Amino acid sequence: MLYTYILSLLIILIGFSAYPLISKKHIVGVGYRKFIPIFLGFTAVGTLIIPFIVYKSFTFNPIYLPLLAFLGAMYTFAIYLMLYSVEHYNVSVINTIVGSQQVLIALFSSVFFFIADLKFIIIPFLIVIAGMAFLLFSNDGRLKFSKYVFFALVAVLLWVFMWVLFYTINTSFPLLYYAVLQSFSFVFCLPVAFLQNRHKSIKYYLSGKTFHYIALAGVLNGVATVVFSFAYKYNAILTPFIAQLAIPVVIIFSFVFFKERSKKFGLIGIVMITIGSFFYIFI
Numbered sequence: 001m002l003y004t005y006i007l008s009l010l011i012i013l014i015g016f017s018a019y020p021l022i023s024k025k026h027i028v029g030v031g032y033r034k035f036i037p038i039f040l041g042f043t044a045v046g047t048l049i050i051p052f053i054v055y056k057s058f059t060f061n062p063i064y065l066p067l068l069a070f071l072g073a074m075y076t077f078a079i080y081l082m083l084y085s086v087e088h089y090n091v092s093v094i095n096t097i098v099g100s101q102q103v104l105i106a107l108f109s110s111v112f113f114f115i116a117d118l119k120f121i122i123i124p125f126l127i128v129i130a131g132m133a134f135l136l137f138s139n140d141g142r143l144k145f146s147k148y149v150f151f152a153l154v155a156v157l158l159w160v161f162m163w164v165l166f167y168t169i170n171t172s173f174p175l176l177y178y179a180v181l182q183s184f185s186f187v188f189c190l191p192v193a194f195l196q197n198r199h200k201s202i203k204y205y206l207s208g209k210t211f212h213y214i215a216l217a218g219v220l221n222g223v224a225t226v227v228f229s230f231a232y233k234y235n236a237i238l239t240p241f242i243a244q245l246a247i248p249v250v251i252i253f254s255f256v257f258f259k260e261r262s263k264k265f266g267l268i269g270i271v272m273i274t275i276g277s278f279f280y281i282f283i
Helices: 002-030 032-054 062-088 091-098 101-113 122-136 147-166 174-196 211-232 238-244 246-257 264-282
Strands: none
Touching: 002 032, 002 062, 002 091, 002 211, 002 238, 002 246, 032 062, 032 174, 032 211, 062 091, 062 147, 062 174, 091 122, 091 147, 091 246, 091 264, 101 122, 101 147, 101 238, 101 264, 122 147, 122 264, 147 174, 174 211, 211 238, 238 246, 238 264, 246 264
């Protein structure tokens, strides 16, 4: 069991670190419109792999299908906002905002369901919010509203409420239910892809040298998310800590490979969100 858990932590760190970097590398060349259907399709594949490995047998309650469809639609809208921002803005900044989810999920879970003690969450939350304010109104070192940071923040809030609602599902097979959610997310992106590219055939999405890289990013996203849920039950402190390490890893690699630089206000925002996210885990 310990070996499996260590392997899970490695998958989590690699998955959450690699998929934003791969996305940034290849979304610029193809555009988010072509990128997202492939990405979501293989994210769904990634989420379906683990349940069939973990669960020898399982049951599914169809009463949750409407909720899962609604949550899948939320995920689709959020991924459009997030990847649009990644295409046009620093991936280190966008991924840092995405990495604040754990603090926000804990806060809203505490407010709505009294799952955690609010007094242990409020300080990390305030640090994270202050960091987001620095990023939101910092654009190349100037106090200027950034729409890309705003879109990323909206995406994160959508994901946070998606997770809070997902946790209300009473099941012994959460990984399977999340796989269904991701399948809905892929299905909902198809009409959007069709409307945006009515003159393109399916070959438009399957062609190109970057297809396998986009597919890899999607699989890593799906597998890492599902493995995180599995590993969290084994250790609720170390698992989120390893997941949060993806924030500085992406910052370092984006600096090395993409030459991304953050001015004073942006750097302060990144540091504050990172500190707040880790501070929540330790307290």
